[in-house]
Amino acid sequence: DVKVTQSSRYLVKRTGEKVFLECVQDMDHENMFWYRQDPGLGLRLIYFSYDVKMKEKGDIPEGYSVSREKKERFSLILESASTNQTSMYLCASSTVAGGPGDTGELFFGEGSRLTVL
Amino acid sequence: LAKTTQPISMDSYEGQEVNITCSHNNIATNDYITWYQQFPSQGPRFIIQGYKTKVTNEVASLFIPADRKSSTLSLPRVSLSDTAVYYCLVGDMGDDKIIFGKGTRLHILP
Numbered sequence: 719d720v721k722v723t724q725s726s727r728y729l730v731k732r733t734g735e736k737v738f739l740e741c742v743q744d745m746d747h748e749n750m751f752w753y754r755q756d757p758g759l760g761l762r763l764i765y766f767s768y769d770v771k772m773k774e775k776g777d778i779p780e781g782y783s784v785s786r787e788k789k790e791r792f793s794l795i796l797e798s799a800s801t802n803q804t805s806m807y808l809c810a811s812s813t814v815a816g817g818p819g820d821t822g823e824l825f826f827g828e829g830s831r832l833t834v835l
Numbered sequence: 836l837a838k839t840t841q842p843i844s845m846d847s848y849e850g851q852e853v854n855i856t857c858s859h860n861n862i863a864t865n866d867y868i869t870w871y872q873q874f875p876s877q878g879p880r881f882i883i884q885g886y887k888t889k890v891t892n893e894v895a896s897l898f899i900p901a902d903r904k905s906s907t908l909s910l911p912r913v914s915l916s917d918t919a920v921y922y923c924l925v926g927d928m929g930d931d932k933i934i935f936g937k938g939t940r941l942h943i944l945p
Binding site: 753759761 | 869871876877878879880881884922933934935936937938
């Protein structure tokens with residue numbers, strides 16, 4: 719079975735702290751994604767990566783950065799956490815899609831619930 | 836970017852067939868339609884994907900009319916454990932983004 723593992727299920731941080739959220743997948747997937755999920759807003763894409771050292775902005779990249787130094791690992795970084803970044807963060811991975819318009823199958827981790835005080 | 840529109844919530848009863856419709860008027864020629872299911876405190880998981888007509892697997896069926904401007908996820912004989920949020924996605928040819936909408940919260944009643 720594909721496994722996507724997020725390093726922490728629950729974190730509590732203070733405003734201004736630097737926060738690292740780690741994600742590791744074990745199926746040699748090319749694509750990796752970070753989403754945040756908030757009540758009433760669904761899942762919103764923060765960043766994604768389709769190869770090592772490659773990254774692309776999603777819909778809400780402001781206040782976040784990412785790192786992909788190895789194929790299996792995709793990190794989300796909050797340089798200076800703020801209270802409006804309190805959220806559930808979900809990491810996902812997928813294989814290269816079959817063709818244009820084919821999103822492939824996304825495999826998600828269990829999520830990291832971050833609270834910023 | 837093909838956006839999707841789904842009902843915010845639906846209620847049904849155990850044993851019923853549930854149909855959730857998704858509108859995607861701007862779907863591109865090569866876009867696929869994919870549905871995900873999310874239980875509380877878990878990440879979404881893939882249910883089914885299709886391009887046109889009908890697709891069926893062990894979990895659900897997906898009906899796509901000829902114009903492909905909408906699609907319907909059909910869950911046969913639902914149980915309480917089918918209570919979840921269901922997301923409809925349409926593949927984006929433009930820049931490989933995978934965009935989720937707000938989903939449909941399905942509540943199954945005993």
